[in-house]
Amino acid sequence: MGIVSNPKRSLNELGLSAPIHYVQTDAAINVGNSGGPLINLDGEVVGINAMKLANSDGVSFAVPAIYVEEFLQGVDKQIATGSKVGYPRRRFVGLAYYLLDDEAKRQDPDYASLECGAVVHSVTVGSPAHFCGIEPGDVITKINGQQVNSTTNVQKALHDTTKDTLELEISRHGRQFKVSLKFGDQ
Structure with a gap:
């Protein structure tokens, strides 16, 4: 029980x-x-x-x-x-994340200087996130030029069907870089 x-x-x-x-x-x-x-x-x-x-x-x-x-x-x-049975395909990125918060900043000195972002918890091997080089511990600070300060920012970008690619700004161990992530389907 x-x-x-x-x-x-x-x-x-x-x-x-x-x-x-x-x-x-x-x-x-x-x-x-x-x-x-x-x-x-x-x-x-x-x-x-x-x-x-x-x-x-x-x-x-x-x-x-x-x-x-x-x-x-x-x-x-x-x-x-007699319709085709199924449901709409979902866009697939292949990562799990959580929002950067004060606790994460206290636990990892690499995060202390960041204002906000999405901390990558895990990356699915063979996924679009894996192929573009995202790693666990990376912090996604911007998506398509927009600062990531809530899950709403991330969800809007994922559901924007006008784009096939996400332009991500990443912070890894204090180093900043950009990657392009092309969507897959699941």
Whole structure:
């Protein structure tokens, strides 16, 4: 048994693009067991376990069952009408990040002089972020010339379908440089 600590958690402040709210829980979610049901004490499925917060024990997220139901109803309609079943492809960058804050500045002297930015937590091997040379620990200070001071800046750039490339300004160990990141699809 566990606890649902927030039934409508927005993931924007964690640097994730999510059009929905998630159920925040302390259910143990690890590689290999995401995708399983989150069940209440009455045996009802209330969500689908989706992810856990990196570097954290006991903070996990589930997609609320209502969204799963809506998605499946949409698939049923597509099948019934003979439409192609699927969903829009998402732009894929291949990195996880968190916003630079005072705690990160205290822990790493390389970050102390930076005003703001997105600290790269991890990079997926073979992703667009990997191919353009981004590394964990890098700080993305600007995207397309705009200073990164909130997750909103990052999400707007990721969802701007008028551009196929992001121009990023990076700080790495006190050194500044620029990279061009071409989107992939997922």
